[in-house]
Amino acid sequence: MRTGTPVREALDGAITAIGAAGCETPRLDAEVLLAHVLRVSRERLWTDRELIVAGPAVRAFQNAVRRRAVQREPVAYIVGHRAFRHLDVAVDPRVLVPRPETELLVEMGLVLLRGARVLDVGTGSGAVALALKQERPDLRVTGSDISSDALELARGNGERLGLEVSWAHADLLEGLSDEFDAVLCNPPYVAESERGSLAPEILRHEPPGALFAGADGLVVLRRLAAQLAARPRVRLAALEVGARQAPAVGGLLHDAGFTQVRAERDLAGIERVVVGERPGEGQSADREEASL
Ligand SMILES: C[S@@+](CC[C@H](N)C(=O)[O-])C[C@H]1O[C@@H](n2cnc3c(N)ncnc32)[C@H](O)[C@@H]1O
Structure with missing residues (x-):
């Protein structure tokens, strides 16, 4: 059996933290950060029921959420790219x-x-x-x-x-x-x-x-x-x-x-x-x- 946090649960925690920090789009930010950490598309966060946050991804996601919520870094700097x-x-x-x-x-x-x-x-x-x-x-x-x-x-x-x-x-x-x-x-x-x-x-x-x-x-x-x-x-x-x-x-x-x-x-x-x-x-x- 695989252990880890279900995506939805991990997202809920991140959305709360990012929203409480005063960021304008906490859900979007959390999804982009988690998709980046798991190296999947945002859509897959919701369509792949097998997906979990486990192993090094746990620390990586915590770190990304902290940078966003505490340091207020732009999401684009955390993930390193931006669509234009x-x-x-x-x-x-x-x-x-x-x-x-x-x-x-x-x-x-x-x-x-x-x-x-x-x-x-x-x-x-x-x-x-x-x-x-x-x-x-x-x-x-x-x-x-x-x-x-x-x-x-x-x-x-x-x-x-x-x-x-x-x-x-x-x-x-x-x-x-x-x-x-x-x-x-x-x-x-x-x-x-x-x-x-x-x-x-x-x-x-x-x-x-x-x-x-x-x-x-x-x-x-x-x-x-x-x-x-x-x-x-x-x-x-x-x-x-x-x-x-x-x-x-x-x-x-x-x-x-x-x-x-x-x-x-x-x-x-x-x-x-x-x-x-x-x-x-x-x-x-x-x-x-x-x-x-
Ligand atoms: C508002 S940013 C625009 C960056 C990019 N064009 C964009 O739209 O995302 C302004 C840019 O102008 C550059 N800049 C500021 N003063 C300048 C100057 N006197 N001559 C040339 N570039 C300058 C800055 O280094 C910065 O990269």
């Missing part, structure tokens, strides 16, 4: 955990001309650059970041996923070539004044350099917009912003020479991505397949 569009991207505390709303940035890139050169500024785990390359293999995609630690992880993701993206170490556009037709960016945009309102998962564990951008959260976006003003070849800029920042960032893009500026809402109805378009100069992309 059609990819499973490796993540660790060197990079921001990619958010579902950031998938909108990828969508903005899907409409680009065939063969267009795209730069994902502040690529972090590489999620945006890699997802775009996977969905539009014809695009020439580069991911850049000021953090060499982040770039190391992004490069590893590219190799593991077999996606040909170039990587560049740079402070925004400084020192990068003039070749890009489009710039996508999910920059740090949290205002210092909002520091106290961030969840412990974010404040304690995610890299500060991926989050904060001065008193009003717009310091990085202002610099990027100023650099874009001097890059007339960039025909499309799509910038992720925080709640209520879209009008200000729309103004920045307008001042940078983007003649058509709009905001795209995320699933929560928040204006999340500000998109600027302008007539391009010296486009290298194949215009026959123009869709922008």
Whole structure:
């Protein structure tokens, strides 16, 4: 006879502990952690009646639940990966955990001309650059970041996923070539004044350099917009912003020479991505397949 704790019982205890700690999705978290520890799918937790938590898995699950409940580590750091569009991207505390709303940035890139050169500024785990390359293999995609630690992880993701993206170490556009037709960016945009309102998962564990951008959260976006003003070849800029920042960032893009500026809402109805378009100069992309 096999000894161990039935899955349902193990989950119940974990859900109680994670919920009591104030985490928002205790059932989901517990299921993802247990599936990770047992190396099975979440579905199998409920369909395989033979499944038990036994042997080294007992300690491993306790440890994972403690990290989540006591230290408030994001689930993605504990399991080491996160789903983003059609990819499973490796993540660790060197990079921001990619958010579902950031998938909108990828969508903005899907409409680009065939063969267009795209730069994902502040690529972090590489999620945006890699997802775009996977969905539009014809695009020439580069991911850049000021953090060499982040770039190391992004490069590893590219190799593991077999996606040909170039990587560049740079402070925004400084020192990068003039070749890009489009710039996508999910920059740090949290205002210092909002520091106290961030969840412990974010404040304690995610890299500060991926989050904060001065008193009003717009310091990085202002610099990027100023650099874009001097890059007339960039025909499309799509910038992720925080709640209520879209009008200000729309103004920045307008001042940078983007003649058509709009905001795209995320699933929560928040204006999340500000998109600027302008007539391009010296486009290298194949215009026959123009869709922008
Ligand atoms: C909000 S995170 C976005 C990460 C990833 N693109 C995503 O959406 O999951 C911002 C990223 O910008 C990078 N970053 C911050 N300041 C930067 C700068 N001046 N130039 C380039 N990258 C920067 C950070 O290191 C971090 O990886």
